[in-house]
Amino acid sequence: MPTDRQPEMFRQFIGGELCAAQNGRWIDSIDPATGRVWARIPDGNAADIDAAVGHAAAALGSWRSRPAAERAVALRSWAAVLREYQTDLWRIDATDNGRPRREAEPAVAGAIQQIEYHAGLAETICGSTVDISSSATTYSLREPYGVVGLIIPWNAPLAMFLAKVSAALAAGNTVVVKPPERASASILVAAQLFTKTGFPAGVVNIVTGEGRTAGEALVRHPGVRKVSFTGSTATGRRITEASSANIKSLNLELGGKSPSIVFADADLESAADGVAAGIFTASAGQACIAGSRILIEEPIFDEFVDKLKARATAMVLGSPLDPATDMGPVAFEGQFDKVKEYLDSAAAEGARLIFGGRSGGDLFPPESEHAGGYFIEPTLFVTEDNGLRVCREEIFGPVAVAMPFGSERHAIELANDSEYGLAAGVWTQNLPLAHRMIRRLEAGTIWVNTYRRLHWALPFGGQKASGIGTSNGPTTLNEWLEHKSVWIEQ
Numbered sequence: 001m002p003t004d005r006q007p008e009m010f011r012q013f014i015g016g017e018l019c020a021a022q023n024g025r026w027i028d029s030i031d032p033a034t035g036r037v038w039a040r041i042p043d044g045n046a047a048d049i050d051a052a053v054g055h056a057a058a059a060l061g062s063w064r065s066r067p068a069a070e071r072a073v074a075l076r077s078w079a080a081v082l083r084e085y086q087t088d089l090w091r092i093d094a095t096d097n098g099r100p101r102r103e104a105e106p107a108v109a110g111a112i113q114q115i116e117y118h119a120g121l122a123e124t125i126c127g128s129t130v131d132i133s134s135s136a137t138t139y140s141l142r143e144p145y146g147v148v149g150l151i152i153p154w155n156a157p158l159a160m161f162l163a164k165v166s167a168a169l170a171a172g173n174t175v176v177v178k179p180p181e182r183a184s185a186s187i188l189v190a191a192q193l194f195t196k197t198g199f200p201a202g203v204v205n206i207v208t209g210e211g212r213t214a215g216e217a218l219v220r221h222p223g224v225r226k227v228s229f230t231g232s233t234a235t236g237r238r239i240t241e242a243s244s245a246n247i248k249s250l251n252l253e254l255g256g257k258s259p260s261i262v263f264a265d266a267d268l269e270s271a272a273d274g275v276a277a278g279i280f281t282a283s284a285g286q287a288c289i290a291g292s293r294i295l296i297e298e299p300i301f302d303e304f305v306d307k308l309k310a311r312a313t314a315m316v317l318g319s320p321l322d323p324a325t326d327m328g329p330v331a332f333e334g335q336f337d338k339v340k341e342y343l344d345s346a347a348a349e350g351a352r353l354i355f356g357g358r359s360g361g362d363l364f365p366p367e368s369e370h371a372g373g374y375f376i377e378p379t380l381f382v383t384e385d386n387g388l389r390v391c392r393e394e395i396f397g398p399v400a401v402a403m404p405f406g407s408e409r410h411a412i413e414l415a416n417d418s419e420y421g422l423a424a425g426v427w428t429q430n431l432p433l434a435h436r437m438i439r440r441l442e443a444g445t446i447w448v449n450t451y452r453r454l455h456w457a458l459p460f461g462g463q464k465a466s467g468i469g470t471s472n473g474p475t476t477l478n479e480w481l482e483h484k485s486v487w488i489e490q
């Protein structure tokens with residue numbers, strides 16, 4: 001592993017101060033394009049979480065009692081500062097998790113716009129009066145939960161942090177954030193930029209560290225009223241159990257195994273572009289909404305697979321910072337090993353490899369700086385058995401499985417035969433067919449003749465094991481507000 005440059009040291013942000021972990025330990029952050037340790041972050045744990053919750057609780061009174069319009073002003077000024085630094089910020093994310101520039105850059109720019117959207121929503125928070133009794137005045141209020149916990153995954157750390165934190169703050173909560181242990185740096189930098197705005201100390205606190213220590217301590221902390229978690233379904237289950245002792249409100253954005261469904265009448269060139277982009281260039285498949293199951297109508301199966309192969313083999317793998325790169329590495333060594341294990345298990349289970357399957361040193365010459373990186377080439381398996389692990393489990397890498405279907409009904413059965421229900425793509429020129437699919441597919445987002453489009457003004461959430469609650473959309477602040485009903489007898 002190259003050691004010529006000293007790693008950058010980052011610090012937690014607690015009560016407005018930068019600090020190391022109380023235990024003095026650090027976690028290495030590795031650039032997955034080279035395998036080099038480029039940064040170190042504090043390995044915080046329950047003691048740091050406790051301190052952060054204390055600061056968030058102390059800051060709550062003044063933050064929640066600020067008029068919503070003032071909270072909105074503070075959020076807008078933070079967005080303006082972040083915009084000045086957005087190039088630094090997306091580059092940090094790309095260095096930490098390998099997300100290529102053409103994804104990381106617009107994701108950060110969009111998340112800054114989302115802060116402004118949430119600032120606008122703050123000014124729309126309102127309850128309602130209800131005409132129930134001639135002798136009483138009755139109305140409802142919307143109130144923030146209090147101190148809330150945000151737990152962020154590594155595939156789009158900064159964008160997810162900005163989206164969650166701005167909604168929680170707009171609603172009047174104060175927050176403790178646990179970034180992903182392998183990609184915390186951009187969140188720490190963005191948090192430091194709070195000091196340049198009108199946010200009081202303690203309104204936002206960042207504790208870095210491992211999920212099983214810092215993350216679980218946040219979920220279990222009695223002073224935390226709500227937890228919003230984005231990550232795997234397995235961790236979502238653990239968080240649900242851990243939060244049950246205190247009956248915490250949960251918002252869970254979890255995993256997916258989303259189908260892209262291609263009918264024979266589709267515009268096949270456009271469908272092949274969209275389907276390939278939906279899995280391979282979607283952060284090398286490390287997107288919750290990656291279209292990892294490709295269902296293709298039988299008459300066009302071979303033709304469509306050929307089109308996917310042409311697109312996959314033309315993709316440029318390389319540095320995430322290079323604008324010419326289509327696909328970067330997977331984010332860290334453990335993920336690299338996990339994806340390679342799926343490559344082996346899919347073949348062992350009898351799925352047929354159509355293209356791809358090579359990784360690591362097979363893809364770059366030994367003298368390349370990427371020879372030690374965690375690259376996996378776009379890979380496609382074919383099977384008719386939806387029971388295989390490659391069809392059922394979220395791989396979170398540039399690996400797709402294609403399956404043929406014989407009828408509309410068969411396509412729906414295959415698509416819905418999954419524990420997940422995050423998203424689905426439908427490719428057809430038959431509008432009535434598209435509408436029938438939209439109604440019958442079990443997924444929180446459906447795309448027709450496009451894929452992987454998201455916007456802060458449209459609700460996003462998972463069905464089934466893909467999550468509970470939503471983010472985005474005009475009612476998104478409701479996730480961060482409780483009801484209080486009032487009766488006043490005259």
Ligand code: NAD
Nearest residue numbers: 152153154179180211215216231232235253254255256288
């Ligand atoms: P992960 O579940 O391993 O970790 C996510 C976060 O949870 C990290 O910060 C981690 O430290 C923390 N964590 C781990 N164990 C914990 C515990 N016991 N208690 C509290 N916190 C804990 O997920 P990941 O590997 O970082 O991210 C990939 C997953 O995220 C994929 O499954 C992907 O589909 C999902 N994801 C979902 C969405 C969505 O909106 N539905 C978006 C992005 C990613």
